[in-house]
Amino acid sequence: MTSTGWSGAACLRCTWALKQLVVFLTFANVDKPVLEAKPLSNQPMQKSVYVFGHSENELQRLIEQSRFFGGLTEQVFLGAGLASGMRVLDVGCGAGDVSFLAAKHVGASGRVLGMDKSSASVAVARERAEAAKLQNVTFIEGDVTDLSLEHSFDAVVGRLVLMYLPDPVAALRQIATHVRTDGLIVFHEMDATGFRSLPYSPLFEKCAGWINETCRRGGIETQMGLKLHQAFVSAGLPAPQMILGARIEGGPNSPAYEYVVQTVRSLLPMMEQLGVAKVEEVQIETLAQRMRDEVTSGGGVIVIPPLVGAWARKPL
Numbered sequence: 001m002t003s004t005g006w007s008g009a010a011c012l013r014c015t016w017a018l019k020q021l022v023v024f025l026t027f028a029n030v031d032k033p034v035l036e037a038k039p040l041s042n043q044p045m046q047k048s049v050y051v052f053g054h055s056e057n058e059l060q061r062l063i064e065q066s067r068f069f070g071g072l073t074e075q076v077f078l079g080a081g082l083a084s085g086m087r088v089l090d091v092g093c094g095a096g097d098v099s100f101l102a103a104k105h106v107g108a109s110g111r112v113l114g115m116d117k118s119s120a121s122v123a124v125a126r127e128r129a130e131a132a133k134l135q136n137v138t139f140i141e142g143d144v145t146d147l148s149l150e151h152s153f154d155a156v157v158g159r160l161v162l163m164y165l166p167d168p169v170a171a172l173r174q175i176a177t178h179v180r181t182d183g184l185i186v187f188h189e190m191d192a193t194g195f196r197s198l199p200y201s202p203l204f205e206k207c208a209g210w211i212n213e214t215c216r217r218g219g220i221e222t223q224m225g226l227k228l229h230q231a232f233v234s235a236g237l238p239a240p241q242m243i244l245g246a247r248i249e250g251g252p253n254s255p256a257y258e259y260v261v262q263t264v265r266s267l268l269p270m271m272e273q274l275g276v277a278k279v280e281e282v283q284i285e286t287l288a289q290r291m292r293d294e295v296t297s298g299g300g301v302i303v304i305p306p307l308v309g310a311w312a313r314k315p316l
């Protein structure tokens with residue numbers, strides 16, 4: 001199985017991404033972001049492109065992102081009923097944080113299998129599991145759009161993965177075949193349009209605009225969280241139970257500024273390539289400090305985009 005390493009050129013070579021771009025450039029005014037994303041279609045399954053790539057910087061970003069979102073994902077797991085002894089599959093596991101969280105919930109009598117199409121991510125996840133001496137988690141390389149596993153699971157979970165797939169409905173349908181009857185299907189996805197600041201922080205909002213516009217032009221479903229209901233139902237699953245949670249940050253010591261800047265840093269080559277922002281304009285090295293100064297001088301808060309948790313049980 002091959003992995004998709006970071007390369008903007010490689011990304012643009014991908015037919016699907018190119019098609020998204022051509023459609024965008026043909027029909028959209030590039031200065032005016034259109035918040036309506038692509039429909040959750042039932043197209044034949046296509047391969048996904050992970051526009052953030054799998055550089056060391058990106059894997060570090062995923063680990064830091066997990067510190068941020070871990071508590072929110074934990075609430076989703078508790079609500080969904082992830083419990084001791086379960087066998088869990090974590091699709092699009094990245095550096096392994098969601099698998100580690102699931103492993104804590106299922107305990108020593110349970111098992112977690114983390115799966116990602118990136119060999120670099122799987123290698124890092126394995127190293128971290130070994131360092132933490134976790135006995136109940138293993139990792140494999142694989143593509144969620146092409147899943148073929150021998151065992152069925154009590155639960156399949158995934159965080160921030162359906163938003164990157166060209167056809168999340170088809171993926172969900174296929175994922176569900178690996179869950180036992182009455183087993184759980186649990187996803188935690190972003191509503192990336194939910195960045196907010198009060199009082200209005202121009203620099204933070206500018207970063208939010210860069211991130212969202214790059215994702216949208218790169219073919220990412222920035223509102224996947226809110227589309228989970230439609231996706232589950234279209235995939236033949238019951239309407240999911242859904243909750244929404246967000247981190248609201250402020251003050252000089254918040255790690256949020258670095259988190260936002262890490263996201264910008266990972267996307268920067270893509271931003272340039274898609275004409276969203278120029279390196280000179282972004283000034284990445286001073287961006288976090290400038291944002292911190294702007295937000296704290298106004299005594300304000302920033303809202304990191306909310307994550308939507310959705311879960312349902314597989315019907316008979």
Ligand SMILES: C[S@@+](CC[C@H](N)C(=O)[O-])C[C@H]1O[C@@H](n2cnc3c(N)ncnc32)[C@H](O)[C@@H]1O
Pocket residue numbers: 047048049050062066091092093094095096097098115116117118121142143144145158159160161164165
């Ligand atoms: C934003 S990261 C999230 C990682 C992890 N779930 C977390 O929350 O920390 C998305 C991950 O999905 C993986 N991914 C994207 N498309 C995939 C596919 N078709 N099959 C398997 N993994 C995929 C990427 O390689 C990346 O590691």
